[in-house]
Amino acid sequence: MADAESDVRKLQVANARPDDAGRGLARLSRTSMNALGLAEGDVVEIVGRRSTPARAVLSYAEDEGLDILRLDGLQRANAGAGSGDFVEIRKAEAKPATRVVFAPAQKNLRLQGSSEALRRTFGMRPLVAGDVVSTSGQQRVDRGDLPPQLRQMLNAPAYALQEVRLAVVSTAPKGIVQITPETEIELRPEYEEPKEARRADVTYDDLGGLGVTIDQIREMVELPLRYPELFQRLGVDPPKGVLLHGPPGTGKTRLARAVANESEAQFFHIAGPEIMGSAYGESERRLREVFEEASANAPSILFIDEIDSIAPKRGQVTGEAERRLVAQLLTLMDGLEPRQNLVVIAATNRPEALDEALRRPGRFDREIIIGVPDQPGRREILGIHTRAMPLAEDVDLDELARITYGYVGADLAAITREAGIEAVRRIMPQLNLEEGTVPPEVLENLSVRRDDFIAAHKRVQPSAMREIMVQMPDVRWDDVGGVDEARDKLREGVELPLKNAAAFHRLGIRPAKGFLLFGPPGTGKTLLAKAVARESEANFITVKSSDLLSKWYGESEQQIARLFARARQVAPTVIFIDEIDSLVPARGRGFGEPQVTERVVNTILAEMDGLEELQSVVVIGATNRPNLVDPALLRPGRFDEIIYVPVPDEKGRRQILGIHTEKMPLGEGVDLDDLARRTPRFTGADLEDLVRRAGLTALRQDNMVTAVSGDHFEAALKETRASVTPEMEEEYRAMQSTLKQDAMQVPLGFISPGMLKPRNSPDGKTV
Numbered sequence: 001m002a003d004a005e006s007d008v009r010k011l012q013v014a015n016a017r018p019d020d021a022g023r024g025l026a027r028l029s030r031t032s033m034n035a036l037g038l039a040e041g042d043v044v045e046i047v048g049r050r051s052t053p054a055r056a057v058l059s060y061a062e063d064e065g066l067d068i069l070r071l072d073g074l075q076r077a078n079a080g081a082g083s084g085d086f087v088e089i090r091k092a093e094a095k096p097a098t099r100v101v102f103a104p105a106q107k108n109l110r111l112q113g114s115s116e117a118l119r120r121t122f123g124m125r126p127l128v129a130g131d132v133v134s135t136s137g138q139q140r141v142d143r144g145d146l147p148p149q150l151r152q153m154l155n156a157p158a159y160a161l162q163e164v165r166l167a168v169v170s171t172a173p174k175g176i177v178q179i180t181p182e183t184e185i186e187l188r189p190e191y192e193e194p195k196e197a198r199r200a201d202v203t204y205d206d207l208g209g210l211g212v213t214i215d216q217i218r219e220m221v222e223l224p225l226r227y228p229e230l231f232q233r234l235g236v237d238p239p240k241g242v243l244l245h246g247p248p249g250t251g252k253t254r255l256a257r258a259v260a261n262e263s264e265a266q267f268f269h270i271a272g273p274e275i276m277g278s279a280y281g282e283s284e285r286r287l288r289e290v291f292e293e294a295s296a297n298a299p300s301i302l303f304i305d306e307i308d309s310i311a312p313k314r315g316q317v318t319g320e321a322e323r324r325l326v327a328q329l330l331t332l333m334d335g336l337e338p339r340q341n342l343v344v345i346a347a348t349n350r351p352e353a354l355d356e357a358l359r360r361p362g363r364f365d366r367e368i369i370i371g372v373p374d375q376p377g378r379r380e381i382l383g384i385h386t387r388a389m390p391l392a393e394d395v396d397l398d399e400l401a402r403i404t405y406g407y408v409g410a411d412l413a414a415i416t417r418e419a420g421i422e423a424v425r426r427i428m429p430q431l432n433l434e435e436g437t438v439p440p441e442v443l444e445n446l447s448v449r450r451d452d453f454i455a456a457h458k459r460v461q462p463s464a465m466r467e468i469m470v471q472m473p474d475v476r477w478d479d480v481g482g483v484d485e486a487r488d489k490l491r492e493g494v495e496l497p498l499k500n501a502a503a504f505h506r507l508g509i510r511p512a513k514g515f516l517l518f519g520p521p522g523t524g525k526t527l528l529a530k531a532v533a534r535e536s537e538a539n540f541i542t543v544k545s546s547d548l549l550s551k552w553y554g555e556s557e558q559q560i561a562r563l564f565a566r567a568r569q570v571a572p573t574v575i576f577i578d579e580i581d582s583l584v585p586a587r588g589r590g591f592g593e594p595q596v597t598e599r600v601v602n603t604i605l606a607e608m609d610g611l612e613e614l615q616s617v618v619v620i621g622a623t624n625r626p627n628l629v630d631p632a633l634l635r636p637g638r639f640d641e642i643i644y645v646p647v648p649d650e651k652g653r654r655q656i657l658g659i660h661t662e663k664m665p666l667g668e669g670v671d672l673d674d675l676a677r678r679t680p681r682f683t684g685a686d687l688e689d690l691v692r693r694a695g696l697t698a699l700r701q702d703n704m705v706t707a708v709s710g711d712h713f714e715a716a717l718k719e720t721r722a723s724v725t726p727e728m729e730e731e732y733r734a735m736q737s738t739l740k741q742d743a744m745q746v747p748l749g750f751i752s753p754g755m756l757k758p759r760n761s762p763d764g765k766t767v
Contacts, residue, residue, distance in 0.1 A: 008090045009036055011069040013048075013081050017060070018380050020072050021205040021387060022134030022163070024125050026054035026089070027070035029063065036091050043126045043176065045092040046071070049080030053092060053126035053176045073203020073262075074165075078131045082226065082262050083204070083218075094126040097177035103188040105132045105165040117443075118185050126178050131168045135388055163388030167192065202257045208384045208409065209377020210251060216368055217242060217255065221343050222263040225299040228341060239365040241333060241344040243307075243358075245351040246370035247569050249410030249463050252347035255370070256303040259345070266300035268293065275310055275325070283310075283321060284328040291332045291342075298341035307346040308353040326355050333363045372408055372569055375401050381409050385416040392449040400453055406462040406539045406570030418456035423448045462539065462570050475530040481659050482652025482684060483524050486645045490515065490528060493641055494618050495536040498572045501616070512640035513608055514619040516580070516633075518626040519645035520724045520732060522685030525622035528645065529576040532620070538572040545583040549596060556596055557603040564607040564617070571616035580621035581628040601630050609637045627735065644736045647683055647724050650676050656684050660691040669710025681722040681729060690720050 009032055016027065026044055028036075033056060038044065044056045046069070054075055063070065069089060071079070081087045102118065121135050169192060171177045179185065204214055224231055224238030231238045244252040260267035270290055277283045287310075294300040304310070314323045333344060346364065348354065358364055373381060379401035386397065404412060423446060430442050480487060497504050497511030504511050517525040533540035541563070548559045567573040577583060587598045608619060621639065623629060633639055648656060654676035661672065679687065693716035698705045701712075 007036065008088050010086050010088055011067060013076060013079075013083055013085050013087055014068045014070050015083050015204055016070040016072045016075075018205055018208055018383050018387075020070070021384070022072065022074060024054055024075070024133065025057050025072070026075065027057055027059045027063070028089070029059045029066060029068070031065075032067065032069075032089075033058070036089070038091055043092045043094045043178075045090050045176065046075070046079045046081075047088040047090075048085060050078070050130070051128065052078035052131055053094065053128055055126065073205035073258075074132055074134055077203065077261070082222070092126075092176055094176045094178040095173055096180045097127070097171055097173075097183045099170075099172040099184045099186070100127065100177065100179060101169040101171075101186045101188065102166040103169050103192045104190065105167040107191045118187060119179055119181070119183065122179050124178055126176055127168050127171060128176050129168050129171050129174065133166055133168065135164045135166065202254060202261055204258050204262060206384060207251055207255060207258055208380030208382075209373030210255060210370065213255070213368055213370055214258075216366070217244075217259055217345075218262075220366055221259050221301065221345065225263045225265050225301075225341060225343060239343065240362060241346065241364040243351065243354075243364040243367045244345065244347045244370055245349060245367065247372060247408055247463070248349050249408040250370045250372065251409045252370055253303070253305055254409075256301065256345045256347065260301045260303075263299070263301070265343075266294070266297040268297075268300060268302045270302065270304045271306065273306075273309055276321075280321075281324075283325045287325065287328055287332065295340075295342055300342055302342060302344045304344065304346040306348060307358075308348045308350045311355050311358055312353055313355050326357075330355075330357055330363065333358070372406060372571075375405075378404055378407060378412060381412045382416070385413050386448075389416065389420065390447045392447045394450040395448065395453065396450070400457070403457065403537060405537060405572055407460075408463060411460055411463050414460045415453065415456045418459055419448050419452040422452035422455050426452075475527055475534055477531050477535055479659060480524060480527050480531050481655035482648025483528060483645055484652070486517065486528060486643045487531075489641060489643050490532045491535070494532045494574065494620075498536045498538055498616060498618070512618070513637065514621065514633075514639040514641075516626065516629070516639040516642045517620065517622045517645050518624065518642065518732075518735075520647055520683060520728060521624050522683035522723055523645045523647060524684045525645050526576070526578060527684070529574065529620045529622065533574040533576070536572065536574065538574045538616075538618075539567075539570050540574050540576065541567060542576045542578065544578065545580075548583065548600070554599075556600050560600060560603045560607065567617045568615065573617050575617065575619045577619065577621045579623060581623040581625045584621075584630050584633055585628050586630045601632070605630075605632055605638065608633075644732070646732070647681055647729055650680075653679055653682060653687060656687045657691065660688050664691065664695065665707040667707030667709035670708065670713060671710065675713060675717075678717070679722070681724045681726070683723055686720065686723055690716050693719055 011028070011032060016025070020027070026046060028038070028044075033039070036044070038056045040057050042056050043053055046052050046054060052075060054071070059066070059068075059070065069087065071081075076082060079087055122133065125133070127133065166187075169188065207214065220239045220242050228238065244255065246252065257267060259265075268290060270287075275283050275286050275290075277286060290302065294302045310322075311326050311329055312322060314326050317323060344364075351359075351367070359367070379397055382397045382400055382404075386395075400415075404415065407415070427442055427446060477487060477491075493512040493515060501511075517528060519525060530540065543563065548556055548563070550556045550559065563575070567575055583597070584601045584604055585597055587601055619639075621629075621633075626642070634642060654672055657672045657675055661670075675690075679690070682690070690713070694708050694712045697712045697715045698708045
């Protein structure tokens with residue numbers, strides 16, 4: 001008897017990484033494997049409230065020495081155990097199966113599939129009747145030290161393009177079996193009601209980029225529902241509510257459902273508008289009924305989606321029905337009747353619209369922000385959504401995670417879906433639509449390539465940015481010439497902190513918040529901003545003053561606040577404001593006009609250097625009249641760097657001409673060095689116009705011309721001129737040296753007629 005007990009080990013369950021989801025693995029420490037006499041690839045039986053098999057593999061490197069058992073969400077559900085529970089584990093044998101019957105584990109799903117596809121997907125996987133298994137795409141494993149059956153199982157191809165969860169209806173013989181080449185496999189088309197309750201539709205493994213958030217919500221929700229005696233012993237009330245808020249598509253609803261599944265609680269869902277009724281008191285009655293049903297089925301989780309629609313601020317609504325509904329919700333959450341084993345989770349992307357009385361301890365005890373995922377989080381999410389995809393070898397999920405900045409989980413799911421559609425579109429010519437079925441050989445060779453993901457990335461825009469002008473610039477540093485000094489400053493100030501924030505943190509310095517580009521028109525200020533956004537791999541928001549200024553009182557300030565809020569949500573972001581002098585002119589100079597621009601200036605000052613810090617958001621302004629910009633913007637902490645973009649010198653002009661003639665077939669007599677020498681004070685825009693006019697001249701002479709000759713450039717030189725005069729150039733040079741020291745001084749060349757209106761001095765004389 002003692003020998004039998006020594007073959008069983010009790011271990012605490014922990015979550016597995018998303019990469020392991022759906023693969024039927026149990027990760028143990030080397031100590032546990034030696035104690036049970038296991039080698040990698042052996043079958044083990046895990047016993048919680050029910051029993052399920054798995055393949056034993058070594059734990060992650062960081063877990064070595066810890067006595068834990070890592071299982072994915074499906075394995076935990078199959079064993080009837082949650083994260084933190086203790087289970088028994090023992091060595092087992094898997095008998096060859098003569099027959100295995102599968103069925104969809106989800107309702108409203110009809111399946112058709114070949115037994116060969118299932119045999120490849122679940123080959124050598126230990127199974128037992130009642131388990132739920134996943135057709136997740138597998139990771140390629142090339143370790144030669146693994147047993148052949150484990151290597152075969154881990155490298156099994158995915159089943160079609162979608163992750164499908166199947167229930168093992170029955171096996172012959174009974175007990176733990178594994179599928180062999182001789183096994184007869186049947187796939188039933190429709191869902192069959194399981195004999196015992198399942199809770200494997202959404203688990204923590206289906207959530208990516210929410211590691212810290214999951215830990216926070218587990219201690220707030222799962223702990224009091226599963227272990228209420230802890231709070232009774234401490235003599236404190238368990239938490240009653242959690243408010244999740246963040247941008248749309250970040251996984252708030254999915255997180256609530258996963259918590260309900262993992263904590264074995266009944267899940268009740270309220271969609272805000274569904275509660276509203278037309279009769280007097282009907283809305284309050286519906287809300288009471290849901291709370292009463294949830295209390296009767298405790299432990300339970302009541303999830304209220306879009307709570308701002310049923311609990312707005314009472315002082316800002318005109319209808320009496322809305323006020324009564326808010327009061328009813330407040331009473332239900334913190335009334336005379338205590339709620340036992342019932343936790344309310346609410347989600348909204350407008351927390352500022354909620355009634356203040358809800359946002360206090362005793363109702364919503366904690367507010368958890370679910371933000372836009374960072375790069376490691378995006379990599380996790382992409383791994384989850386592509387684990388059922390047959391990916392081609394050229395697909396690099398790390399690269400995709402790097403270029404999808406600002407994308408939330410719903411956006412990444414859309415990218416994977418669009419990539420799958422691209423793959424299907426590619427094989428459409430091979431399909432015979434009249435037959436109505438896809439040939440097996442076409443399914444065998446179907447895979448999703450890198451080009452499919454790149455095409456999908458171009459079509460799917462970050463959801464938080466769809467209401468404002470956002471673009472991914474296609475300008476690189478190689479496309480910008482003649483502004484080397486300005487380019488180097490921007491690279492140092494924008495690209496370096498966005499790409500290497502750890503270096504700034506290590507030195508204890510903050511990156512620059514803003515850059516003001518000034519110089520004569522046409523020198524490439526806008527082009528520089530686009531290039532720095534492209535090379536920094538940041539979202540690029542371009543803003544015109546006409547988009548932000550409104551005739552309605554207060555609307556302009558709200559537009560600016562909304563712009564900066566969206567930029568923070570999808571950081572890293574570069575906000576580019578062209579002709580910024582029209583949006584933020586110096587205050588106190590607009591005699592007789594409405595003070596709209598003064599309020600706009602105040603709002604931008606507060607956004608750039610107020611109480612709420614800009615994180616990974618850089619503001620770049622461009623102007624050719626910098627002395628009209630309000631001086632408060634020109635100090636460090638707002639526009640940290642004031643960068644002069646000069647007229648290019650001869651070397652710069654040669655570089656610009658090379659860029660603009662790169663795709664132009666040049667003929668006899670074209671000397672770009674000579675052209676650069678003969679075009680003093682020509683800006684980048686002037687040189688582009690010169691090249692364009694030369695091409696037009698060539699077409700004007702001969703419509704079938706194949707090259708642009710030197711004569712064509714000579715003719716173009718006679719038609720164009722430098723847009724910058726020597727006086728302008730000298731004025732900008734003087735301004736460069738005096739701008740920061742004497743920002744209020746306005747050169748005569750930049751004084752507008754409206755600024756010269758007569759006014760009275762304190763002694764009554766007109767000045």
